[in-house]
Amino acid sequence: MTADHLSTTFAALADPTRRAILARLRSGEASVLELAEPFDMSLPAISKHLKVLERAGLISRSRDAQRRPCRIEAAPLKEAAKWMDRYRQFWEESFDRLDEYLEELKKKEKRHARK
C-alpha cells in the first residue's frame, strides 16, 4: 500500500485530538504549549500528534521564532474536500428522498383530518 496523499490526510484526521488541534488553529497560530493547554495530555503526546499533522502537510511550524508557532496548511484539506465533493449528489439525493417522504406524510395527515 503506497502512502498516497489522500490516505495520509484522512489518517491524520481520524483522531479527535488532532481535529481539535486544527480547530484551535483556525483562530490563529499557536505554540505547542498553547496547543497542549486545553488537553489533559503530556507535551510529548501532543508533539506526537503535531508530527502526524505536520507529516500530512496539514500544519507547518515557523522556523524563525523560538516558540515555533504552528499554523494550518490548507492544501491537503482542499484536496480531501475535492474528493468528498464527488459524493455530494448522494447526500443531496437522500435529502430529496426525505423531503418527498415528509411531503407524502403531510398529504396523508391532511386526508385523515378531512375524514
Add this chain to the structure above:
Amino acid sequence: MTADHLSTTFAALADPTRRAILARLRSGEASVLELAEPFDMSLPAISKHLKVLERAGLISRSRDAQRRPCRIEAAPLKEAAKWMDRYRQFWEESFDRLDEYLEELKKKEKRHARK
C-alpha cells in the same frame, strides 16, 4: 480514545482500495464479486475492506437478494464534508494569496518589457 463517528469515517477513507470501492459504487450498486474484479486481491481481502466501510456506515448491503449488492450511504460523507467546510476559508485565502502573487509577477514582467 472513543471511536467517534468522524474518526471512524476518516479512518475508513484512509485507504486507496476502500476509496476505489466507493468510487465504483458511485455508478450504482455492485456485488462483492463485481467489486473485487478490478483489484488484484482475494475475495477475503475485499470482504475485509467492505466490512470496514460497512462498520463506518459508508456502505450498506441488501439483505434481500442472494448477491447482496453494496450501495453507498451518504450520511457519514455529509458529516465529514461539513467538518471540512469549516476550513474552506483557509484554502480560499491561500488561493487569494496565489492570485495576488501572480498579479505581482505580471506587473513586474510588464515593467521589464517596457524597459
